[in-house]
Amino acid sequence: MKFIDKIKEKLSGLVEALSRYPLTVAFLMAAVVINAMAIQQEVDYTRYLLTFLMGAFLGITLQGAWERFYDRTSVRIVAMALCLTLTLGYFLIVRQYTSISMEIGIRSSVAIFAVFIAFTWIPVIKSEIRYNQSFMATFKALFNALLFSGVLFIGITLIITAIDLLLFDVSDKAYLHSLNCVGMLFFPIYFLSLIPIYPGLSNKNRPPEKVINDRGKLVRSCQCPKFLEVLVSYIVIPLLAAYTIILIIYIVGNITGDFWSDNRLESMLVSFAIVVIFIYILASSLENKVAEWFLKIFPKVLVPIVLFQIVASVLQIQEVGLTHGRYYAILFGIFAAVSGLWMSFMPARNNGVIAALLIGFSLFSIMPPVDAFTISRGNQVNRLTNTLVENKMLENEQVNPNGSVSEEDKKIISDAVDYLAMMAYTKEISYLGENFDVYEDFYSTFGFYRYEDNQYRQNSIYLSLNQQSPIDISGYETFMVLNYYQKKEKWDPLIGNFESGGKTYRLSREKTAEQGGALVLVDETGQELMRIDMKAVFDHFTTSLSGNYQTSKDSMNADEASFTIENDQAAISLIATSLAIEKTEAGTINNGDFYVLITIK
Incomplete structure (x- = not known):
């Protein structure tokens, strides 16, 4: 009976979510339909999908505002109208673009993120509920919804696979459609069904017994599960403490050197700040010595670390300029520093200010003319x-x-x-x-080829010949193919023999003391007619004025790919079809494939 009652409770929660967030559910269903069309037709409907998602998030946030501050149905209708108006305005903005660029995608993501944070913050404005309680309820709902949705999708996937293997062929797109339905519809609706109704003026419209029931659900939703308390207090916080010590040791040891120019550290410090603030809000709901120690110590540690990060990021602007990524790193550093100061001197019950700051900084970053882009x-x-x-x-x-x-x-x-x-x-x-x-x-x-940084900052070079590029073979009488791999242990020295003017000639390669080896052209008596230093060939593609290749070029034409040498006895042209000049700390490794054109004078 308890199992059946539990199922009834879950189903009633889903039904209640449908009536509580009707506009959001409508937007989600529209998103599922448009996503299904995109999967089936393989057409880009991103602008419509983003519009529906924006409307869905606006819907839940405005519903939360109505529940907290209003009780009249007419105001709820106005809130829905406002949601539709804002969603339409967003669509008119993105509609003017032929495609969704990275800028539009990031702007939209930041806006949706800000709206979602507002969804968690609005219920605690001038309320007996603290932000860490609202955050805990949202976090638990999100985790449970992800868990149930993941299990549901795995089950559907297994069923589709069984049908495909045992009964009849099923389109591969069935998996994508399943993921679309579960991820775009079931997951958010189930998540919303777990969000409690917070104290607000809208409670006046509910029966007393319903209000009491909602209050019980709210208390349960805001409680920290024992498992999460143990995980945060005795695993996450000690690990974070160890990580912090490593960061501090590195910063102190490199404060006069690599710290200010190490790009890798920027993302590590930003991630550190995110985790500290996240754990701080979760730990605000815990009552044990480890959590108390964390709340007292870590905000004070966070501030100087993020200040160092801000200064390092600003200095990096002098080297590589300002990108939207560095803009967000600096802006988040400022947010983290302000939040750290607030957490250091104000009680945990006032941490709703952190959410308000995050919303403000997020909106600031997408509002022209001061936005990141x-x-x-x-x-x-x-x-x-x-x-x-x-x-x-x-x-x-x-x-x-x-x-x-x-x-x-x-x-x-x-x-x-x-x-x-x-x-x-x-x-x-x-x-x-x-x-x-x-x-x-x-x-x-x-007039030169572009740079592309790799993780080792050694600027390795990768080139290839455009297969559609015509090759002028006039003046040459012999064609060969050369595969050159510097580190190959065993290679056949002979590239090929050919005849010209009734005489036989041989082109071969030989290892030399110089890096790269050489190509040697000899006649039938063994007399050397020409010697080509392969290091000079690869250096040509690295440093010559006609091809300063400190980068990669996806397709060269035949002229760009050619290296020609001649004397009074012969002429040889090497046309690179593919080159890999790999620059590492141990040295340079040259590999390449060439067409070889030869003429005997």
């Missing part, structure tokens, strides 16, 4: 323009290619153009043009 775009465009002007590469809104600029300026130009292209801003730059393609047009525009 307007500022980062202006910074990168100015950085690119100033560098071009300093090198006399920009005149009358026309870029003059110049492969002889300094390596530092090449790096600045490459980084700026890569970022602007990634964010789809290049079409707004008059001297690049609307159709500028960073992969196809970079070399012809600037």
Whole structure:
């Protein structure tokens, strides 16, 4: 009987969620339909999907505001109308774009995040409920909804697989449709069914017994489960303490050196701040010595660490300019520092201010003209323009290619153009043009190939020949293929024999003391006609003016891929079909495949 009662309770919770959040449910159903159309037709409906998700989040937040501050049905209708109006406004904004760029995606995600935080914060405004209690109830609901949804999806997947294997063929898209229904509809509705009704003026419209029942559900929802208390107090907090000690040791030991230029540390410090604030809010609901110690000590540790992170991020702007990612790192650092100060001197019951600050900073970051994207775009465009002007590469809104600029300026130009292209801003730059393609047009525009950082910052080089590029073979009489791999233990020295003018010639490779070895052309008597140093060949693709390749180029034409050498006895042209010049701390490893064109004079 208890099991049946439990099922009835869950079902009644789902039904109550449908009536409590009707507009949100309608938006979610629309999102499921549009996502199903996208899966079936393989058409991009992202703008519609984002619109429906925005409407769904606005719906739950405005419903929470009505429950907390109002009791009249007319006000609830006004709140729904406001939700529809804001959603329509959002759609009109994204509709003007032909595709959803990274900027639109991030702006939308930040806006949805801010609305969701408001959903957790509104119930505690001028309420007996503290923010850590609302956060705990939301966290538990989210965890339970994820667990149930995950189990449900796995079960559906197994059923579909069994039908496909045992009964009849099932389309692969069935799995995506299942994930769509579970993730886009069941998960959020079940999550909302677990959200308690908080104290508010809307309680006046409910029967007394219903209010009492809701109060009991609220108390249970805000309680921290024993499992979570043990996990946070005796596992997460000690691990976080150890991690903090490591960070402090590193910062102190490198305060005059690598700390200020180590890009890896920025993301680690931001992650550290996120975890500390998250655990602080959870620990505010706990009553044990470990939690008390954490609440007293960690906010005071957080402040100096994030201040160091802010300074390091600002210094990095001088090297690589300001991107939206660094903007958010700095802005979050400021938020974390302010929150840390608040947590250090104010009681935990007032931590709702943290949510309000987070909402404010989030909205600040997407509001022009101070938003992350307007500022980062202006910074990168100015950085690119100033560098071009300093090198006399920009005149009358026309870029003059110049492969002889300094390596530092090449790096600045490459980084700026890569970022602007990634964010789809290049079409707004008059001297690049609307159709500028960073992969196809970079070399012809600037006169050198773009940089691409790898994790070791050694700028390895990867090149390939455009298979559609015509190769001029006039003046040559023999064609061969060379596969050159520097680290290969065993290789056949003979590349090939050929005849010319009634005589036989041989092209072979030999290992030498010099890195790279050599290609040797001899006649039938063994006389050496030509020797090609392979290191010089690879160096040509690394440092020559016609191809300063400190990067990767996806497709070279035949002229760009050619290395030609001749003397009074022969001429050889090596045309690289693919090259890998791997620069590591141990040295450079050269590998490549070549077409070889030969003529005997």
